[in-house]
Amino acid sequence: MTPTPTLEPNSPLHSEPTSTGGEAIIEIRHVARRYDMGAETIHALRDVSLTIRRNEYVAIMGPSGSGKSTLMNIIGCLDTPSGGDYYFEGELVSKMSDNELAQIRNQQIGFVFQTFNLLARNDAVKNVELPLVYAGVSRQDRHQRAVEALRQVGLEDRMTHKPNELSGGQRQRVAIARALVTRPSIILADEPTGNLDTATGVDIMRLFEDLWRKGNTIILVTHEEDVARNAARIIRVRDGKIESDGPNPNRIQMNTPTAPTTP
């Protein structure tokens, strides 16, 4: 991999990202994750090593139970490895305090879940505002930025709707707006289209493509080849181990980087 000049996320100059990305921001070295279940030990991950650079677009694939979510949770600083080292932007995560981890989750990473994970009692704007609360942003700014993020995902006309008043695709877009609102450089998405129909899934993938073009690093978990095809790099996991890792030869470019209009 040849070193390329680093670009800030959201740089307007960044029209066509390189598949190799910028400097390494995620470095995983011989990471293992074990679950002790009394008599037996479950090896969700065993000896996984990988490096992800800034502004890469990575799809993690593999059969059910292969360890994809476990890997994502570790990358997203939600979970900690049982063995090996994880460096986030050059810093050893296992050495970080709980507050530092919370700050990384808040500022550097935007997490998108398969089941959306929105707060049912809050409307769309309040849900999107939530990370900003923990970032200590003032009430007024919070609202403004949440509205902006919702506009970015094409939901400006659904701001005061509660999650149960929104379609699956709209909910996922609220979740994406929430992931974007703190302007993190890394977007982690665990099966973001898993609960959506194909057309809506395509809309969501357009959003990711767009974000990637604007300089974000995208890591998504999927078991759909169609979804993975958008990524520039595919990591295949099986039985907690990396089976293959390389550029995506069949990459399809989505050429409509604007917000989708399907409800």
Next chain:
Amino acid sequence: MMQFLESIRLAVAALIANKMRGALTTLGVVIGIFFVLLMGWLLTGLDNVLDETLATFGDDILYVDKFNWAGEGDWFENRNRKNITFDQFERVRQRLASAAEYVIPTARANGASVRHGDEELTSAVIFGTTSQYIAMYGGNVKEGRFFSEIEEQSGGFVAVIGANVANSLFPKGDAIGRVVKIQGIPFTIIGVMPKRGSLLADMVDDQLLIPIRRFFGLYGNGIRVVINVKAGGVEHLEDVRYATLGAMREVRSIAPGQRDDFSINTQEQFRKQSDQLRAIVWGVGLVMTGLSLLVGSIGIMNIMFVSVVERTKEIGIRKAIGATRSSVLQQFLVEAILLCLIGTAIGVLLTSGVAYAGAYFAEKYWEIDVLDSTISISQLVLAVVVSLAVGVLAGIIPAFRASRLDPVEALRAE
């Protein structure tokens, strides 16, 4: 700060979502706070009674009697002491003429029959004293006049009646000039005393005051006399007490080294008695308060545990998007405290109602005017502080547990 405001907003939202459950949970706190405030309210009333009582007795007056009024010493032994006689009073007065402002005798007989027409009082107290009595208390009659020195010396058949007696026998307020029969003997009413006592000192309003010589005429010379010695200022009290002690020992012929056969009583002794009463009210109040607050805090702790379990997923979401342990802790702690404060507010309202109604009815039906109709600020502050403490105690463990939840585990919850 920002997060703190947000915590309050969250807590309010969470509580609104579970109105009924929250209301039931706060019941223990409501009762606890109710007891705290009720106790404070009663103690304030008790203090007022004490103040009034002490005012009635005067803070610079010594009461020389064979009995100890605070119940100290052996009551049977005291009872066997010889009564202080009118003659002894006269001799003590001579000896204290320069030391004390007033030295006057009083004698009383309980349960006398007092009649006016068909009306009869059985609980009246006949009180014999001298014309100086009214001056010694620095008071005035409400109507009419007190008996004069001449009436006193001649043992006139005149009476000055207490407020309760006047109310019972002459509800229309036309007592002056009327004749009442005490033990069958007619006395002319020449004055009515103002209402002076309440609760502890209520008996002063049941009295009929008559010249002490007339009193002896009715009841005989052997009746026990109490010598009232007014020092004329609290600062002279100790000197006068010393002088009184010497005079009494001389008059009662007590040899040096022998023990007194009389007691010199002061209002201090009432204070001691009322302090005991205070201690009892406090003790009972504290136990009840403590128990109900304990129950209340266990209830709140319980509901907070339930709340944490129910909202595990929410906690997971919050942690995943950057909530720190302390902000989750704060969120649940604020909720517990808010529950307590709501309970406190209800408790305060409840007690306020009881205080208002209690003071109103006590005044209206029993003429007890010592109860405040409102809760004092200091007690409100106490209640709020107590409820904050209970909120923190009840909320801290559930909140801590919430803050320690593993984000991945929590997100899995349904």
